[in-house]
Amino acid sequence: MKAFSSHEVPPEYPFCFLVDPRGYLLAEVMIAIAIFSIGFAAVGSLILTTTGNNSNANILTQATLLAVETLENLKEETVQDLAAGVYSDANNPIDDRGNSGGIFNRSWVIDDPIGYDTARRVRVTVSWHRLGTGRAIELTSITRGDGT
Numbered sequence: 001m002k003a004f005s006s007h008e009v010p011p012e013y014p015f016c017f018l019v020d021p022r023g024y025l026l027a028e029v030m031i032a033i034a035i036f037s038i039g040f041a042a043v044g045s046l047i048l049t050t051t052g053n054n055s056n057a058n059i060l061t062q063a064t065l066l067a068v069e070t071l072e073n074l075k076e077e078t079v080q081d082l083a084a085g086v087y088s089d090a091n092n093p094i095d096d097r098g099n100s101g102g103i104f105n106r107s108w109v110i111d112d113p114i115g116y117d118t119a120r121r122v123r124v125t126v127s128w129h130r131l132g133t134g135r136a137i138e139l140t141s142i143t144r145g146d147g148t
Helices: 024-075
Strands: 085-088 104-111 120-130 133-143
Touching: 024 104, 024 120, 024 133
Parallel strands: none
Antiparallel strands: 085 104, 104 120, 120 133
16 A cells, blocks of 8 residues: 655545645635625624614604694694794704704694684694705694694
Protein backbone atom coordinates (compact mmCIF):
# COMPACT_ATOMS: atom_id res chain seq x y z
CA MET A 1 0.00 0.00 0.00
CA LYS A 2 1.34 3.38 -1.02
CA ALA A 3 1.68 6.07 1.63
CA PHE A 4 0.37 9.54 0.77
CA SER A 5 1.68 12.77 2.19
CA SER A 6 -0.67 15.07 4.08
CA HIS A 7 -1.31 17.34 1.08
CA GLU A 8 -1.92 14.62 -1.52
CA VAL A 9 -5.45 13.33 -2.21
CA PRO A 10 -5.79 9.56 -2.44
CA PRO A 11 -7.26 8.48 -5.81
CA GLU A 12 -10.31 6.82 -4.20
CA TYR A 13 -11.33 10.25 -2.71
CA PRO A 14 -10.81 12.74 -5.54
CA PHE A 15 -13.41 15.25 -4.24
CA CYS A 16 -12.65 15.05 -0.55
CA PHE A 17 -11.88 18.51 0.80
CA LEU A 18 -11.02 17.40 4.30
CA VAL A 19 -7.88 15.50 3.41
CA ASP A 20 -5.85 18.72 3.30
CA PRO A 21 -7.35 21.08 5.89
CA ARG A 22 -5.10 24.02 5.00
CA GLY A 23 -7.29 27.05 4.14
CA TYR A 24 -10.40 25.45 5.61
CA LEU A 25 -10.55 27.99 8.46
CA LEU A 26 -10.35 30.82 5.95
CA ALA A 27 -13.39 29.45 4.10
CA GLU A 28 -15.33 29.21 7.39
CA VAL A 29 -14.45 32.78 8.27
CA MET A 30 -15.50 34.07 4.83
CA ILE A 31 -18.87 32.28 5.05
CA ALA A 32 -19.44 33.63 8.57
CA ILE A 33 -18.62 37.17 7.43
CA ALA A 34 -21.08 36.82 4.53
CA ILE A 35 -23.86 35.59 6.85
CA PHE A 36 -23.25 38.38 9.39
CA SER A 37 -23.14 40.98 6.58
CA ILE A 38 -26.57 39.94 5.36
CA GLY A 39 -27.88 40.03 8.94
CA PHE A 40 -26.45 43.49 9.62
CA ALA A 41 -27.88 44.82 6.35
CA ALA A 42 -31.32 43.51 7.31
CA VAL A 43 -31.12 45.07 10.79
CA GLY A 44 -29.96 48.39 9.30
CA SER A 45 -32.87 48.40 6.88
CA LEU A 46 -35.25 47.60 9.72
CA ILE A 47 -33.91 50.49 11.81
CA LEU A 48 -34.31 52.96 8.92
CA THR A 49 -37.86 51.82 8.18
CA THR A 50 -38.86 51.94 11.85
CA THR A 51 -37.42 55.43 12.30
CA GLY A 52 -39.32 56.72 9.26
CA ASN A 53 -42.57 55.14 10.42
CA ASN A 54 -42.17 56.63 13.90
CA SER A 55 -41.63 60.10 12.41
CA ASN A 56 -44.72 59.77 10.21
CA ALA A 57 -46.82 58.54 13.14
CA ASN A 58 -45.63 61.44 15.30
CA ILE A 59 -46.63 64.00 12.65
CA LEU A 60 -50.01 62.30 12.15
CA THR A 61 -50.64 62.41 15.91
CA GLN A 62 -49.73 66.10 16.07
CA ALA A 63 -52.07 66.89 13.17
CA THR A 64 -54.91 64.93 14.80
CA LEU A 65 -54.44 66.77 18.09
CA LEU A 66 -54.54 70.14 16.28
CA ALA A 67 -57.79 69.14 14.57
CA VAL A 68 -59.35 67.86 17.82
CA GLU A 69 -58.40 71.07 19.63
CA THR A 70 -60.05 73.22 16.97
CA LEU A 71 -63.13 71.02 16.81
CA GLU A 72 -63.63 71.12 20.58
CA ASN A 73 -63.16 74.91 20.67
CA LEU A 74 -65.77 75.38 17.94
CA LYS A 75 -68.23 73.06 19.67
CA GLU A 76 -68.06 75.28 22.78
CA GLU A 77 -69.54 78.21 20.82
CA THR A 78 -73.28 78.76 20.53
CA VAL A 79 -74.97 77.83 17.27
CA GLN A 80 -75.68 81.48 16.50
CA ASP A 81 -71.98 82.31 16.86
CA LEU A 82 -70.99 79.57 14.38
CA ALA A 83 -71.62 81.33 11.08
CA ALA A 84 -71.57 79.12 8.01
CA GLY A 85 -68.47 79.52 5.90
CA VAL A 86 -64.91 78.44 5.18
CA TYR A 87 -62.23 79.52 7.64
CA SER A 88 -58.50 79.06 8.07
CA ASP A 89 -56.10 79.62 10.95
CA ALA A 90 -54.65 83.14 10.92
CA ASN A 91 -51.22 81.74 11.87
CA ASN A 92 -50.92 79.23 8.98
CA PRO A 93 -48.57 77.45 8.64
CA ILE A 94 -48.54 76.42 12.28
CA ASP A 95 -46.46 74.12 14.46
CA ASP A 96 -47.70 71.30 16.68
CA ARG A 97 -48.76 73.79 19.38
CA GLY A 98 -50.70 76.11 17.07
CA ASN A 99 -48.00 78.78 16.87
CA SER A 100 -47.00 80.16 13.49
CA GLY A 101 -43.98 78.76 11.71
CA GLY A 102 -44.62 75.02 11.43
CA ILE A 103 -45.59 72.59 8.68
CA PHE A 104 -49.34 72.34 9.31
CA ASN A 105 -52.19 74.26 7.68
CA ARG A 106 -55.46 74.23 9.62
CA SER A 107 -58.83 75.14 8.14
CA TRP A 108 -62.49 74.42 8.87
CA VAL A 109 -65.88 74.54 7.20
CA ILE A 110 -69.10 75.27 9.08
CA ASP A 111 -72.51 74.64 7.56
CA ASP A 112 -76.10 73.94 8.60
CA PRO A 113 -76.73 70.26 7.79
CA ILE A 114 -80.51 70.22 8.32
CA GLY A 115 -81.53 73.82 7.62
CA TYR A 116 -83.40 74.64 10.85
CA ASP A 117 -80.61 76.76 12.36
CA THR A 118 -80.43 74.47 15.40
CA ALA A 119 -77.20 72.61 14.63
CA ARG A 120 -73.95 73.04 12.73
CA ARG A 121 -71.70 70.59 10.97
CA VAL A 122 -68.05 71.40 11.57
CA ARG A 123 -65.31 69.87 9.39
CA VAL A 124 -61.74 70.58 10.48
CA THR A 125 -58.89 69.80 8.09
CA VAL A 126 -55.20 69.81 8.97
CA SER A 127 -52.84 69.36 6.03
CA TRP A 128 -49.06 69.27 5.68
CA HIS A 129 -46.30 68.59 3.17
CA ARG A 130 -43.29 66.51 4.09
CA LEU A 131 -40.63 64.99 1.87
CA GLY A 132 -42.54 66.03 -1.23
CA THR A 133 -45.77 64.34 -0.19
CA GLY A 134 -48.94 66.13 0.87
CA ARG A 135 -51.11 64.58 3.58
CA ALA A 136 -54.24 65.71 5.39
CA ILE A 137 -56.66 64.59 8.04
CA GLU A 138 -60.27 65.69 8.41
CA LEU A 139 -62.49 65.46 11.48
CA THR A 140 -66.24 66.09 11.25
CA SER A 141 -68.79 66.64 13.99
CA ILE A 142 -72.34 67.93 14.28
CA THR A 143 -72.92 70.26 17.21
CA ARG A 144 -75.83 72.06 18.82
CA GLY A 145 -73.38 74.43 20.45
CA ASP A 146 -72.44 74.96 24.10
CA GLY A 147 -70.33 71.81 24.12
CA THR A 148 -72.95 69.40 22.78
